[in-house]
Amino acid sequence: MAPSDYTPLILSLKVAAISTTIVFVTGIFFAHLFARKQFFGKSLIESFFLLPLVLPPTVVGFGLLLLFGKNGWLGKWLLEWFDVQIVFSWIGAVIASIVVSFPLMYQSAAAAFENVDGRLENAARTMGASNWRVFWTIAFPLAWPGLLAGLVLSFARGLGEFGATLMLAGYIPGKTDTIPMAIYFAVESGHMEKATFWVIIIVALGFSTITWLNWWSKRNMRRFANEKGR
């Protein structure tokens, strides 16, 4: 039953890991930047951030093709100046994953930072702590549960991304065939056993990721609570 080729597994993990890392950092950056700030156009920018969540993957894929295609606005420039081709490459799969999972990370992080008591941060500042230190010692630890939820969801969403990926990264066996892609084409060609194999793998992967992160966060929460109590 097992397929001879395991590239979909390795590729999916690589794509989801890279996109989650990027989304985790940028999501936190923008969420923290915008938290408790009101300025003209904030809700417009936030709506733009969250747009991929409500758009069908085909629309996201179409937009990415217009942007990163060989004749696309950004794609043309990247090709001419850096000789980098995004379309039909695994980097295309990473970009598609980033775009669809960013809203989940941003949303979780924004809600988490808004729940942090601003007086604690101000108290730290009056005692001379730098913004950087305030962030790492107060905002980040207190927001951690929400940030972790965003991390888990982004990873899961990145792992499962299909529609936009098919349009931007194409289906090149051994190069851009992530697990969802392998499942889709196995079903289309009637290879139900192969499809079932990959379905089991991705379910196991999703399940173990969430279980591990939950266990890990519980352990860390306990340690955090102990440190505070000391």
Add this chain to the structure above:
Amino acid sequence: MQRTLFFLLMSCCFVLLEGCGKEEGNDQGAIERSEIMVSAAASLTDALTELQTTFENEHTDIQVRFNFGSSGKLATQIEKGAPADVFLSASEQDMDRLEKADLINPESRINFTENTLVLIANEDAKNSAVSFEDIKPSSLQHFAIGDPESVPAGRYSKEVLVKLGLWELLQGKLVYGSDVRQVLTHVEMGNADYGIVYSSDAAISKQVKVLASADESWHTPIEYPGAVLSKTEHAEQAQAFLDFVQGEEGKAVLRKYGFQ
């Protein structure tokens, strides 16, 4: 922890809601008495859409609905019990699969048209090959064909590339489309250097140029078999549509779109 769970659940709702949107529209219809569902190869999209209007004007009691896709996918859907009354396939192989499983009425089965394969490039492409033999795998980046496992055009394309000794050389550069129209799109947008599609697909696009036609001895003959499905509840109407497609008007429209 509770907060983590709350965020997880809340965001899961978002994800689920998004998922629901995709399912819409599949299960509508089929209640009306004289509505027939035609599962047809993606390459037939434009020709059949034009034929639909003429057919419905002549048969006011029948409403035709289409489900376009790769013949392999459509055959799998029918095997798994998807509702359909007529199957118009781009390959004998997929129709054979259904016939063996007693899913079609073998008496209704007929080859209603033929097609040829062509090598295409983007309209603005420079220094393109002038024939199949002229293709230089080392100097191209991406070559689009249909997925050979599920798309008939892809299977025929693979036969051609194997026959010409290009298959091995193109490994890692072949981008597989989920149907033949996606292959066309890859070339139209300039993302693939070359593509192999049916002459009928190339005929409807202004953004691609036909470089060469594949020799018919290089691949299995591209016959389009059509049949009424055995599980249909509208056998008469389904047969009427199939007769119409292979009739004078059907043939004329198919020819107009580049079929033989």
